[in-house]
Structures are given as structure tokens and as C-alpha cells.
Amino acid sequence: xxxxFLLLIVGVCWAQYNPNTQxxxxxxxxxxxxxxxDIALECERYLGxxxxxxxxxxxxxxNVIVADPWQPWWERYQPISYKLCTRSGNETxxxxxxxxxxxxxxxxxxxxxxxxxxxxNAGAGNHATCGSYFNAKxxxxxxxxxxxxxxNDHKCxxxxxxxxxxxxxxxxRDCRLSSLLDxxxxxxxxxxxVAEYMNHLIDIGVAGFRIDAAxxxxxxxxxxxxxxxxxxxxxWFSAGTKxxxxxxxxxxxxxxxxxxxxxxxxRVTEFKYGAKLGTVIRKWNGEKMAYLKNWGEGWGFVPxxxxxxxxxxxxxQRGHGAGGASxxxxxxxxxxxxxxxxxxxxxxxxxxxxxxxRWPRNFVNGRVSLFCLKGRLVVNNQKEQSRxxxxxxxxxxxxxxxxxHDGSSRGKLVVPPGFALPVVSLHFQQAAVxxxxxxxxxx
Numbered sequence: 001x002x003x004x005f006l007l008l009i010v011g012v013c014w015a016q017y018n019p020n021t022q023x024x025x026x027x028x029x030x031x032x033x034x035x036x037x038d039i040a041l042e043c044e045r046y047l048g049x050x051x052x053x054x055x056x057x058x059x060x061x062x063n064v065i066v067a068d069p070w071q072p073w074w075e076r077y078q079p080i081s082y083k084l085c086t087r088s089g090n091e092t093x094x095x096x097x098x099x100x101x102x103x104x105x106x107x108x109x110x111x112x113x114x115x116x117x118x119x120x121n122a123g124a125g126n127h128a129t130c131g132s133y134f135n136a137k138x139x140x141x142x143x144x145x146x147x148x149x150x151x152n153d154h155k156c157x158x159x160x161x162x163x164x165x166x167x168x169x170x171x172x173r174d175c176r177l178s179s180l181l182d183x184x185x186x187x188x189x190x191x192x193x194v195a196e197y198m199n200h201l202i203d204i205g206v207a208g209f210r211i212d213a214a215x216x217x218x219x220x221x222x223x224x225x226x227x228x229x230x231x232x233x234x235x236w237f238s239a240g241t242k243x244x245x246x247x248x249x250x251x252x253x254x255x256x257x258x259x260x261x262x263x264x265x266x267r268v269t270e271f272k273y274g275a276k277l278g279t280v281i282r283k284w285n286g287e288k289m290a291y292l293k294n295w296g297e298g299w300g301f302v303p304x305x306x307x308x309x310x311x312x313x314x315x316x317q318r319g320h321g322a323g324g325a326s327x328x329x330x331x332x333x334x335x336x337x338x339x340x341x342x343x344x345x346x347x348x349x350x351x352x353x354x355x356x357x358r359w360p361r362n363f364v365n366g367r368v369s370l371f372c373l374k375g376r377l378v379v380n381n382q383k384e385q386s387r388x389x390x391x392x393x394x395x396x397x398x399x400x401x402x403x404x405h406d407g408s409s410r411g412k413l414v415v416p417p418g419f420a421l422p423v424v425s426l427h428f429q430q431a432a433v434x435x436x437x438x439x440x441x442x443x
Contacts, residue, residue, distance in 0.1 A: 021053030208244025
């Protein structure tokens with residue numbers, strides 16, 4: 001009896017690390033800035049049939065509308081309320097997407113922005129995606145509601161009120177990140193409003209959450225609101241299933257805040273993964289693919305069962321965030337395919353593929369618009385649905401060479417002698433200007 005009880009406790013304690021994907025599905029894809037209606041179609045037409053486990057979506061809650069530059073992608077990370085209406089769609093469309101994706105075995109993971117509200121200079125009015133009134137200057141957000149009592153101004157010790165030193169733990173967690181109004185998550189009221197929002201999403205059927213800016217919250221505060229979360233919806237998940245949690249913690253070394261500080265709450269984003277892999281595949285600093293035999297924890301990464309890994313993300317592919325110049329993106333098409341293929345074949349961590357869109361490197365406009373590129377009609381932020389194949393490649397990671405395949409629909413990951421990896425078959429499809437990855441075997 002005692003042993004059974006112990007096993008039960010261990011299972012509950014480990015639940016937040018489980019991505020809740022269906023058996024055999026071990027990767028998710030970030031459909032950055034996609035509309036809910038398009039994600040639903042993508043789940044049914046492509047992701048479900050091709051073995052993807054889930055989709056990370058852009059933040060679904062109401063955000064400020066930024067006018068200069070006009071509606072940039074980053075306005076999605078400046079909440080006004082927890083109402084479900086953004087340029088990706090309204091709550092009805094969100095519910096439809098979650099249902100349709102779950103029904104084909106593809107689960108939804110929400111990018112949860114709960115560390116802060118909008119920027120201090122966002123003004124006052126109803127220039128928000130649901131039309132809710134707010135006044136950033138006096139920290140009034142009646143659609144939640146939050147007031148100035150619910151923010152960390154009294155705790156921040158920096159002169160400006162913003163983070164001025166990443167070597168000061170209290171500043172990083174109690175001051176404003178880039179002037180974003182920092183919520184007082186030590187207060188039970190704020191924790192309850194955050195949990196209320198997340199529980200609403202759980203009721204709809206989401207499978208888990210990426211906790212944005214987790215590094216800027218105290219681990220104990222995160223635990224406090226996670227403890228208030230419900231089990232997942234039993235329409236699609238077994239009774240007692242906990243939401244999958246992965247936290248954005250940028251830890252490249254050299255700072256007092258570590259990814260390991262957050263292990264008690266769930267997995268963490270391992271930013272060293274993409275930075276190091278980019279260095280190796282680019283052959284910088286004398287690095288070689290042969291050195292990847294102990295890839296993972298042997299390279300100083302977090303334990304495999306605590307890692308969410310990726311080649312690039314929506315931040316660092318735009319030249320900021322973390323990782324620096326070594327980060328591979330679709331601009332480095334041949335090397336990027338190699339990196340993603342290697343990641344999907346290697347057993348370390350839980351993997352996330354990036355699906356973004358092509359833009360001039362200084363482009364920030366987030367509006368959905370039609371334009372013509374290389375003779376093909378595409379939609380900004382959305383991949384063309386035609387699925388026309390332009391090329392299929394197989395990959396050699398032996399000497400960083402991408403070898404053309406014989407034209408069949410599948411490729412093989414070729415590795416150096418003695419370099420052990422699970423057997424995997426990869427299919428690279430370039431639709432419009434994006435690359436998508438259909439995976440069979442281990443993903």
C-alpha cells in the first residue's frame with residue numbers, strides 16, 4: 001500500500017513535465033501569428049496526418065494595439081485583459097480550433113503572458129483588440145480588473161523602475177521588463193486572476209502552457225498560480241491529467257538566475273541548444289558534427305526530461321532574445337534544414353519546430369496582407385494552403401552537406417560511422433516561402 005501511494009505521489013509530481021501528446025507524437029510546432037481558423041485547417045489537413053503532437057499558438061488574450069510601428073508582432077505580448085480576442089480570432093474561433101485540433105490528435109499549447117500587462121507608455125483609451133478601456137499611466141485595467149495595487153512598483157529598487165542589471169535577482173523579478181507593467185504575483189488576488197484565465201483555457205481543451213518571461217517571476221509565485229490550475233478536459237485527456245508546463249527562462253550562463261531554479265514548476269526552454277547547434281553546423285570555432293556524440297547534458301544543457309528544445313524561436317530569429325549570431329533560421333535554408341533534422345532525430349529534450357514567415361530583416365508590421373513573392377501568392381503570417389512541393393532533400397550531418405534526394409517523398413538522416421541516433425524518416429516540404437516538416441518514426 002505504501003509503495004502504491006509513493007508511486008502515485010511521484011506520478012503527480014512529474015505530471016507537469018509530460019507534454020500530453022498522443023503515443024508516437026513527440027514534437028510540436030509553433031505556428032507563429034497564425035489565425036485560429038487556419039490552425040484548425042492545418043491540424044486536419046497536415047499536422048494530424050503527419051504525426052505532429054501539438055501546436056504552440058501566439059497569445060490568445062486581448063492586447064494593446066500599437067500604432068507606431070503599426071501593429072507589430074510584439075504587441076501580442078502586451079496584455080490589456082484576459083478576454084479571448086486578438087487578430088488571430090475571437091473566442092468562438094478559438095474554441096473551434098481547439099476542438100478540431102484535439103479531435104485529430106493535435107493538442108494546443110498556449111503562449112501565456114502573465115508576468116506583466118502593456119507598456120507604461122501605452123496611453124489610455126480603448127485601442128485594444130477587444131476594445132476594452134485601460135489607462136496604463138495609472139495602471140488601471142478594468143476588464144480584468146487590475147489597479148495600481150496589483151503591480152510591483154513598490155518592490156522595484158532600480159532608479160528607472162525598469163530592469164537595469166541582470167546580476168540583481170530582485171530587479172530581474174520585481175522591476176519592469178522593457179517598461180512593461182510588472183504584475184505583483186505575490187498577491188493572491190493576482191494569482192487568482194491569472195489562474196482564472198488559464199483555467200478558462202483548460203476548460204476549452206488546451207493541453208498546456210508556455211510561460212512567457214518566467215525568468216522575470218519568482219519560482220514560488222509561478223508555483224502558487226500553477227497549484228490553482230484544474231486538470232485537463234476529460235473530453236480529450238485522461239482523468240487527472242495535468243497541463244504541460246514549459247517556462248521561458250533564458251540561461252546562457254553568467255547570470256545568477258538559472259534554469260534549474262524553475263525545475264519544480266515544469267520544463268524550461270533550453271536556449272543554449274540552438275546557439276550551440278548553430279555554432280557546430282556553421283563550423284565556427286573549429287566545431288565539428290563528430291563532437292555531438294555526447295550532445296545534450298554532456299554539453300552543459302539541463303536534464304533531458306526538463307528541456308524544451310528548438311533551433312530558433314520567434315525572438316532570436318528576429319535578431320534579439322538569446323543566442324546571438326550563431327542561431328540558424330530559414331534565411332540559412334540548407335543549414336537550417338540540417339539543424340532541424342538533427343534535432344528531430346536526437347533523443348534529447350522535447351522538440352519544437354518553428355513555422356514563421358519571410359519578411360525583410362527590419363520588418364515589424366504584423367498586419368495580415370496579400371503579396372506576391374517569386375510568382376506565388378502568399379499571405380503574410382500564413383502559409384499558403386496549396387502544399388505544392390518545390391523540393392525534397394535528404395540530409396548529411398557528416399560534413400555539413402545537404403545532399404539532394406532522388407525525388408521521392410522521403411529523405412533519410414545520414415550520420416557519421418559510430419554516431420548513434422534513433423532511426424527517423426524526414427520529409428521536407430517547402431510550401432510558399434516556408435518549410436514544414438512531416439515526420440514519421442520518432443519525431
